[in-house]
Amino acid sequence: MKFRIVVLPGDGVGPEITQAAVDVLQAVGKKYGHTFDLYNGLIGGVAIDVTGMPLPLDVLTMSKKSDAVLLGAVGDPKFDAPDIKVRPEEGILGLRRKLGLFANLRPVRTLPMLINASNLKPEVVEGVDFIFVRELTGGLYFGRPKKRWQASGGWRAVDTMTYSEGEIERIVRVGFELARGRKKRLISVDKANVLECSRLWRQVATDLSQSYPDVELEHMLVDACSMRLIQNPKHFDVIVSENTFGDILTDEASMLAGSMGMLPSASLAGIPQEGARTPGLYEPAHGSAPRRAGQNLANPIATILSMAMMLRYSCGLDREAQAVETAVIDVLNEGSRTYDIMDEGQRQVGTREMGELVAGKV
Ligand code: IPM
Numbered sequence: 004m005k006f007r008i009v010v011l012p013g014d015g016v017g018p019e020i021t022q023a024a025v026d027v028l029q030a031v032g033k034k035y036g037h038t039f040d041l042y043n044g045l046i047g048g049v050a051i052d053v054t055g056m057p058l059p060l061d062v063l064t065m066s067k068k069s070d071a072v073l074l075g076a077v078g079d080p081k082f083d084a085p086d087i088k089v090r091p092e093e094g095i096l097g098l099r100r101k102l103g104l105f106a107n108l109r110p111v112r113t114l115p116m117l118i119n120a121s122n123l124k125p126e127v128v129e130g131v132d133f134i135f136v137r138e139l140t141g142g143l144y145f146g147r148p149k150k151r152w153q154a155s156g157g158w159r160a161v162d163t164m165t166y167s168e169g170e171i172e173r174i175v176r177v178g179f180e181l182a183r184g185r186k187k188r189l190i191s192v193d194k195a196n197v198l199e200c201s202r203l204w205r206q207v208a209t210d211l212s213q214s215y216p217d218v219e220l221e222h223m224l225v226d227a228c229s230m231r232l233i234q235n236p237k238h239f240d241v242i243v244s245e246n247t248f249g250d251i252l253t254d255e256a257s258m259l260a261g262s263m264g265m266l267p268s269a270s271l272a273g274i275p276q277e278g279a280r281t282p283g284l285y286e287p288a289h290g291s292a293p294r295r296a297g298q299n300l301a302n303p304i305a306t307i308l309s310m311a312m313m314l315r316y317s318c319g320l321d322r323e324a325q326a327v328e329t330a331v332i333d334v335l336n337e338g339s340r341t342y343d344i345m346d347e348g349q350r351q352v353g354t355r356e357m358g359e360l361v362a363g364k365v
């Protein structure tokens with residue numbers, strides 16, 4: 004089969020981790036007889052440098068016409084000043100929003116050979132396996148008004164959290180559907196004791212649970228959830244939350260897998276289906292790690308596993324996705340580690356070598 008894939012390396016370690024994932028993708032193409040036509044584009048800080056815009060129009064157009072987008076990372080400290088006008092992050096936010104990718108899936112799994120990479124006790128993280136469903140195109144990230152202004156008493160700022168019934172229903176539905184295919188337990192995260200948006204969220208989730216009598220729905224307050232994630236992470240099977248809560252909780256959850264460098268993500272415009280060909284955006288959950296950039300250090304596994312999700316959800320290639328996931332596990336079992344998951348008695352490798360090792364095993 005033939006696929007059009009847009010590759011957006013972005014900033015910091017983005018180009019290195021993306022190249023590693025592309026190496027693995029090409030190996031999959033060769034081995035299983037598929038053609039992946041790759042279209043490179045600019046996004047984030049590099050795009051601002053070259054075009055003045057974090058998401059150039061041609062990149063958006065090209066992405067809309069593709070089967071999937073594979074993205075590295077965006078963000079560059081040189082755009083961090085609070086008064087800067089255009090930010091690299093607007094590139095990724097614009098892409099998510101303009102492609103309608105409201106469902107962000109972040110699977111969290113503690114692999115047996117990486118149990119010691121986590122700061123948590125082995126008995127706490129052993130066997131952790133859940134999927135986080137984060138709403139990605141609403142809430143505080145996009146709500147209007149969003150601005151800063153000079154008021155009589157000094158500067159003021161506002162961000163707006165707003166959700167419609169429809170926005171909540173479609174993302175909670177994704178949670179129910181995924182739970183149906185797993186242990187049939189869905190945890191819906193909110194802050195219903197304080198926020199009106201959360202009270203609506205809880206009501207919509209409860210109403211929708213009528214259509215999923217086979218799935219057990221539990222509501223959990225976001226503060227309690229952040230505690231439970233490290234106290235008893237095995238409690239979780241599928242979690243669904245609004246955008247900002249999901250952003251924060253998934254960084255926390257990545258530590259269960261040992262490193263931010265292990266957490267992949269898929270962003271879709273509908274209910275994920277294995278073997279389907281839904282367009283999507285695939286990126287590691289971590290950032291651009293500017294201090295590690297250009298040193299062949301960064302862990303490319305999150306990006307490689309994101310690419311595997313791309314094969315599964317956007318290319319309809321479940322067998323190939325599994326081959327990539329198994330190859331990652333094999334390479335780790337053989338003792339190769341990037342610096343972030345390095346452990347006594349293992350062999351430290353760079354970004355490039357990790358990519359080549361996985362590519363050699365698909
Ligand atoms: C993530 C990132 C992004 C987000 C940033 C880079 C805008 O932290 O994907 O979790 O906040 O969504």
Ligand code: MG
Nearest residue numbers: 250251254288
């Ligand atoms: Mg984040």
